[in-house]
Amino acid sequence: MTFCEELREEASDIWDTWHEHPFVKGIGDGTLDKEKFQYWLRQDYVYLIDYARVFAFAAGKANELKVMQKFAELLDGVLNTEMQLHRSYAAKFGISDEELEGVEKSPTCQAYTDFLVRTASVGTLPEIIAALVPCFWGFLEIGERLAETGDTSENNPYRDWIEMYSSDEFEDLSEWSKELMNQMARDASESERERLKEVFVTSSRLELKFWDMSYEMEDWE
Amino acid sequence: MTFCEELREEASDIWDTWHEHPFVKGIGDGTLDKEKFQYWLRQDYVYLIDYARVFAFAAGKANELKVMQKFAELLDGVLNTEMQLHRSYAAKFGISDEELEGVEKSPTCQAYTDFLVRTASVGTLPEIIAALVPCFWGFLEIGERLAETGDTSENNPYRDWIEMYSSDEFEDLSEWSKELMNQMARDASESERERLKEVFVTSSRLELKFWDMSYEMEDWE
Amino acid sequence: MTFCEELREEASDIWDTWHEHPFVKGIGDGTLDKEKFQYWLRQDYVYLIDYARVFAFAAGKANELKVMQKFAELLDGVLNTEMQLHRSYAAKFGISDEELEGVEKSPTCQAYTDFLVRTASVGTLPEIIAALVPCFWGFLEIGERLAETGDTSENNPYRDWIEMYSSDEFEDLSEWSKELMNQMARDASESERERLKEVFVTSSRLELKFWDMSYEMEDWE
Amino acid sequence: MTFCEELREEASDIWDTWHEHPFVKGIGDGTLDKEKFQYWLRQDYVYLIDYARVFAFAAGKANELKVMQKFAELLDGVLNTEMQLHRSYAAKFGISDEELEGVEKSPTCQAYTDFLVRTASVGTLPEIIAALVPCFWGFLEIGERLAETGDTSENNPYRDWIEMYSSDEFEDLSEWSKELMNQMARDASESERERLKEVFVTSSRLELKFWDMSYEMEDWE
Numbered sequence: 001m002t003f004c005e006e007l008r009e010e011a012s013d014i015w016d017t018w019h020e021h022p023f024v025k026g027i028g029d030g031t032l033d034k035e036k037f038q039y040w041l042r043q044d045y046v047y048l049i050d051y052a053r054v055f056a057f058a059a060g061k062a063n064e065l066k067v068m069q070k071f072a073e074l075l076d077g078v079l080n081t082e083m084q085l086h087r088s089y090a091a092k093f094g095i096s097d098e099e100l101e102g103v104e105k106s107p108t109c110q111a112y113t114d115f116l117v118r119t120a121s122v123g124t125l126p127e128i129i130a131a132l133v134p135c136f137w138g139f140l141e142i143g144e145r146l147a148e149t150g151d152t153s154e155n156n157p158y159r160d161w162i163e164m165y166s167s168d169e170f171e172d173l174s175e176w177s178k179e180l181m182n183q184m185a186r187d188a189s190e191s192e193r194e195r196l197k198e199v200f201v202t203s204s205r206l207e208l209k210f211w212d213m214s215y216e217m218e219d220w221e
Numbered sequence: 222m223t224f225c226e227e228l229r230e231e232a233s234d235i236w237d238t239w240h241e242h243p244f245v246k247g248i249g250d251g252t253l254d255k256e257k258f259q260y261w262l263r264q265d266y267v268y269l270i271d272y273a274r275v276f277a278f279a280a281g282k283a284n285e286l287k288v289m290q291k292f293a294e295l296l297d298g299v300l301n302t303e304m305q306l307h308r309s310y311a312a313k314f315g316i317s318d319e320e321l322e323g324v325e326k327s328p329t330c331q332a333y334t335d336f337l338v339r340t341a342s343v344g345t346l347p348e349i350i351a352a353l354v355p356c357f358w359g360f361l362e363i364g365e366r367l368a369e370t371g372d373t374s375e376n377n378p379y380r381d382w383i384e385m386y387s388s389d390e391f392e393d394l395s396e397w398s399k400e401l402m403n404q405m406a407r408d409a410s411e412s413e414r415e416r417l418k419e420v421f422v423t424s425s426r427l428e429l430k431f432w433d434m435s436y437e438m439e440d441w442e
Numbered sequence: 443m444t445f446c447e448e449l450r451e452e453a454s455d456i457w458d459t460w461h462e463h464p465f466v467k468g469i470g471d472g473t474l475d476k477e478k479f480q481y482w483l484r485q486d487y488v489y490l491i492d493y494a495r496v497f498a499f500a501a502g503k504a505n506e507l508k509v510m511q512k513f514a515e516l517l518d519g520v521l522n523t524e525m526q527l528h529r530s531y532a533a534k535f536g537i538s539d540e541e542l543e544g545v546e547k548s549p550t551c552q553a554y555t556d557f558l559v560r561t562a563s564v565g566t567l568p569e570i571i572a573a574l575v576p577c578f579w580g581f582l583e584i585g586e587r588l589a590e591t592g593d594t595s596e597n598n599p600y601r602d603w604i605e606m607y608s609s610d611e612f613e614d615l616s617e618w619s620k621e622l623m624n625q626m627a628r629d630a631s632e633s634e635r636e637r638l639k640e641v642f643v644t645s646s647r648l649e650l651k652f653w654d655m656s657y658e659m660e661d662w663e
Numbered sequence: 664m665t666f667c668e669e670l671r672e673e674a675s676d677i678w679d680t681w682h683e684h685p686f687v688k689g690i691g692d693g694t695l696d697k698e699k700f701q702y703w704l705r706q707d708y709v710y711l712i713d714y715a716r717v718f719a720f721a722a723g724k725a726n727e728l729k730v731m732q733k734f735a736e737l738l739d740g741v742l743n744t745e746m747q748l749h750r751s752y753a754a755k756f757g758i759s760d761e762e763l764e765g766v767e768k769s770p771t772c773q774a775y776t777d778f779l780v781r782t783a784s785v786g787t788l789p790e791i792i793a794a795l796v797p798c799f800w801g802f803l804e805i806g807e808r809l810a811e812t813g814d815t816s817e818n819n820p821y822r823d824w825i826e827m828y829s830s831d832e833f834e835d836l837s838e839w840s841k842e843l844m845n846q847m848a849r850d851a852s853e854s855e856r857e858r859l860k861e862v863f864v865t866s867s868r869l870e871l872k873f874w875d876m877s878y879e880m881e882d883w884e
Contacts, residue, residue: 052510053343053502059517060498060563061785063858065491069521072494075501076518079511107430110423111332118335121342121502122274122724124787187852195726202331205441209328220426273731274723280738281719281783282564284637286712290742293715296722297739300732341723343503345566408631416505495785549872552865553774556781563784564716644773647883651770662868 003185003193004133004178010197011204015138018208023215024142027158028150034093037158040214041090043109045100047210048086050113051135052078057120058128067125070176089160107220108213112206119199126184126192130199133177134207139165140174224406224414225354225399231418232425236359239429244436245363248379249371255314258379261435262311264330266321268431269307271334272356273299278341279349288346291397310381328441329434333427340420347405347413351420354398355428360386361395445627445635446575446620452639453646457580460650465657466584469600470592476535479600482656483532485551487542489652490528492555493577494520499562500570509567512618531602549662550655554648561641568626568634572641575619576649581607582616666848666856667796667841673860674867678801681871686878687805690821691813697756700821703877704753706772708763710873711749713776714798715741720783721791730788733839752823770883771876775869782862789847789855793862796840797870802828803837 001009008015018024023040026032052075059071087097105113119131143165146152152159164170185193212218222230229236239245244261247253273296280292308318326334340352364386367373373380385391406414433439443451450457460466465482468474494517501513529539547555561573585607588594594601606612627635654660664672671678681687686703689695715738722734750760768776782794806828809815815822827833848856875881 049507049510052514056498056502056510056514056517059521060495060502065521065525068491068494068498072498072514072518072521075498076514079501079507079514083507107332107426111328111335114332114335114339117343118339122338187854189850191850205328270728270731273735277719277723277731277735277738280742281716281723286742286746289712289715289719293719293735293739293742296719297735300722300728300735304728408633410629412629549774549868553770553777556774556777559785560777560781564780647770 002178002182003196004137004181007130007133007181007197007200008137011134011201014201014204014208015141018138018142018211019145021208021211021215023211024146027161028146030151030156030158032158034157036214036217038090038093038095039217041086041093041095042100042103043106043210043214045083045086045090046103046105047109047113048078048083050117054116054120054128054132057117058125058132061125061128063125067180074173106213106218108206108209108218112210115202115206123199126181126188126196127199129177129181129184130196131203133181134200134203136170136174136177138204138207140170143167143170223399223403224417225358225402228351228354228402228418228421229358232355232422235422235425235429236362239359239363239432240366242429242432242436244432245367248382249367251372251377251379253379255378257435257438259311259314259316260438262307262314262316263321263324264327264431264435266304266307266311267324267326268330268334269299269304271338275337275341275349275353278338279346279353282346282349284346288401295394327434327439329427329430329439333424333431336423336427344420347402347409347417348420350398350402350405351417352424354402355421355424357391357395357398359425359428361391364388364391444620444624445638446579446623449572449575449623449639449642450579453576453643456643456646456650457583460580460584460653461587463650463653463657465653466588469603470588472593472598472600474600476599478656478659480535480537481659483528483535483537484542484545485548485652485656487525487528487532488545488547489551489555490520490525492559496558496562496570496574499559500567500574503567503570505567509622516615548655548660550648550651550660554645554652557644557648565641568623568630568638569641571619571623571626572638573645575623576642576645578612578616578619580646580649582612585609585612665841665845666859667800667844670793670796670844670860670863671800674797674864677864677867677871678804681801681805681874682808684871684874684878686874687809690824691809693814693819693821695821697820699877699880701753701756701758702880704749704756704758705763705766706769706873706877708746708749708753709766709768710772710776711741711746713780717779717783717791717795720780721788721795724788724791726788730843737836769876769881771869771872771881775866775873778865778869786862789844789851789859790862792840792844792847793859794866796844797863797866799833799837799840801867801870803833806830806833 023032023036055071055075055078059068059075062068062071087100090100116131120128143162146162147166150156150162152162185196188196244253244257276292276296276299280289280296283289283292308321311321337352341349364383367383368387371377371383373383377383406417409417465474465478497513497517497520501510501517504510504513529542532542558573562570585604588604589608592598592604594604598604627638630638686695686699718734718738718741722731722738725731725734750763753763779794783791806825809825810829813819813825815825819825848859851859
């Protein structure tokens with residue numbers, strides 16, 4: 001069993017709950033309230049900025065040049081390409097650039113990004129990877145399941161979303177992160193692997209809370 | 222108006238909500254469920270460890286020797302004195318050291334400490350102070366109000382708590398942090414002061430959520 | 443007088459010494475020992491890796507999205523494009539990729555990169571910029587002076603070097619960093635501006651020591 | 664062979680050179696120029712401030728409470744006790760507090776402290792310990808050898824120095840750091856142990872340069 005398989009098993013209940021989540025199922029069959037999806041788009045936009053910071057700190061800390069290079073590429077990709085795609089996609093759902101610029105993080109978005117950025121800034125590189133894998137692999141697993149079981153016809157207003165997270169590019173990213181995690185775990189002590197599991201589980205839980213937050217359109221009041 | 226007065230005004234609604242919170246009022250009149258208080262003690266214990274990290278990063282980043290020295294003293298005080306007091310105090314409420322060592326952070330405790338440690342690790346010293354002031358000043362304000370309006374007789378099982386947070390030592394700490402904040406704000410640009418306000422408000426909101434969490438005995442399920 | 447002009451004046455003697463340095467003059471007239479230049483190429487290669495880390499931490503810390511984006515672009519550019527150019531250029535001077543991979547930092551390269559990375563990791567964004575400006579602007583000033591006064595014929599084995607550091611692209615980079623510095627200085631207090639000057643002077647001094655190191659082919663013995 | 668013994672062997676030549684250094688021997692037999700010792704006292708004072716930062720970052724990063732506590736104690740000890748002792752000691756050699764406050768780091772002091780603080784801020788806890796062990800253990804070894812072979816009569820103006828670095832307290836500190844290093848090395852992979860050796864050797868080299876710097880009364884010109 002690879003270390004990622006161990007991680008996946010450790011967080012199995014949480015990941016199962018994602019797949020059963022009304023937000024995720026609503027994307028799959030196209031019945032999700034547009035308003036809830038717009039809420040997700042806005043929060044995901046501010047999430048992306050801190051997600052980019054995680055790549056930045058990872059690049060700043062990595063010992064291996066190859067790993068630095070990959071994180072540099074990811075960082076540049078998120079900030080200089082994907083955020084523009086995100087803005088275009090949000091525009092299709094009636095959200096303007098100005099609106100995106102003015103988004104305030106919701107409590108759960110704040111919690112999740114603070115966890116990621118704290119881990120990136122204070123933690124070791126293996127811990128950073130353990131925090132990131134659920135973002136990559138988790139979205140891929142959701143994307144792939146929805147691509148199989150969901151409505152991918154033109155009737156589904158969220159079909160592009162499903163397509164993106166089940167794409168080959170996204171799979172490559174997820175695979176790269178898993179291989180890096182497995183490689184790093186081979187060099188880790190037992191106590192370090194325990195910590196990595198905790199980090200993975202915390203990210204997995206915060207992913208779940210992010211779906212809750214979006215479905216309930218959480219705010220600070 | 223000092224900068225701290227501006228901050229206090231900015232977060233006025235949130236701070237008012239603290240004072241009206243059933244957890245805080247229950248400490249004041251002694252009616253709070255013991256179980257809820259035990260929950261708070263456990264979470265506060267793990268909170269303290271990360272709170273200490275904030276002092277550590279502040280000491281590591283401060284330019285002025287005097288500020289480094291104060292944070293070094295606070296850090297040593299929390300880890301080598303206060304945590305022991307906390308353990309003794311928790312023991313009076315039937316919580317053993319072993320139980321404290323095994324506490325898992327609740328979602329809100331995780332969120333609040335991640336915000337503090339992220340700010341400490343990534344942010345500037347003024348931002349770190351802005352994140353800390355609500356912890357110092359807020360608890361003092363609560364302590365002082367309860368000392369005036371609450372039940373401070375021996376009938377109140379929480380009278381020691383009220384005494385601690387309305388003590389002269391705690392007031393000195395709060396005053397020190399406010400003076401440091403005011404001094405740093407004098408050197409800050411308008412946009413920096415805006416950021417400091419945001420940090421202060423976020424800490425204030427997370428303080429409120431910490432009371433909610435304790436009252437509801439929140440867990441990850 | 444802009445803040446950058448103030449900085450330039452503060453470090454005027456140091457910058458003058460660069461221009462008179464035998465290493466720099468030897469590039470200008472083509473008389474520099476090939477062996478000394480090879481030494482510089484090897485040390486500059488390992489320098490670049492840490493230089494990239496500075497961009498990474500800057501991207502991780504910047505508040506403005508525009509600034510994050512620029513540092514992300516620079517980071518990706520250095521690691522995924524310029525290092526390859528550097529390897530090709532080094533190959534022309536008989537240095538293989540394997541040799542580059544195995545370079546050990548000399549004392550001065552260690553000192554300079556540790557200063558930059560420490561500043562990037564512990565300091566504020568304005569401090570990071572103050573540490574970087576001498577690398578950008580200083581090399582541009584050297585490149586431009588040599589383009590005017592040096593030998594830019596095919597007889598000079600270092601003409602490509604002169605061309606690179608006097609190019610429009612390099613000028614744009616230098617201008618961008620100066621504008622960012624000036625903008626940040628406008629928001630800085632007097633004491634903060636003093637710190638920025640110290641950082642700028644330290645980087646300028648370490649640039650000078652880097653020329654000394656290369657001319658003397660310094661090692662740890 | 665413990666990991667610390669391996670480290671000691673790796674840096675054996677460098678440590679031998681310390682013991683033969685004219686600055687160290689001059690302390691041993693009391694013949695060192697007072698002016699050179701004063702120079703050392705001034706640079707050691709500014710060194711201590713950054714040395715304290717290393718303890719601060721270590722406390723901020725440690726996972727184990729016991730390790731955090733020890734670093735908190737060390738940090739408080741250095742900043743709130745030892746620096747005062749240092750000032751008193753410097754006063755005996757005619758250096759005023761004002762003079763100490765105004766010291767500018769020499770190039771080597773800058774290099775060494777930047778290496779330590781960079782490692783503390785960017786590195787892992789084992790790397791931080793590997794950077795610190797030569798400061799603790801190295802001074803103890805020097806102190807103990809001089810206590811055996813040097814002039815410890817009242818004729819030696821530096822006898823207090825020898826006494827301090829051969830004291831039981833200092834030995835305890837050195838032992839603690841070595842035990843922590845050995846413990847961390849047991850959990851480290853082969854490649855991580857290689858990195859720890861590099862860090863240890865770099866600190867050892869910079870210790871040596873610190874003696875050179877003091878003997879030559881180095882400045883930036």
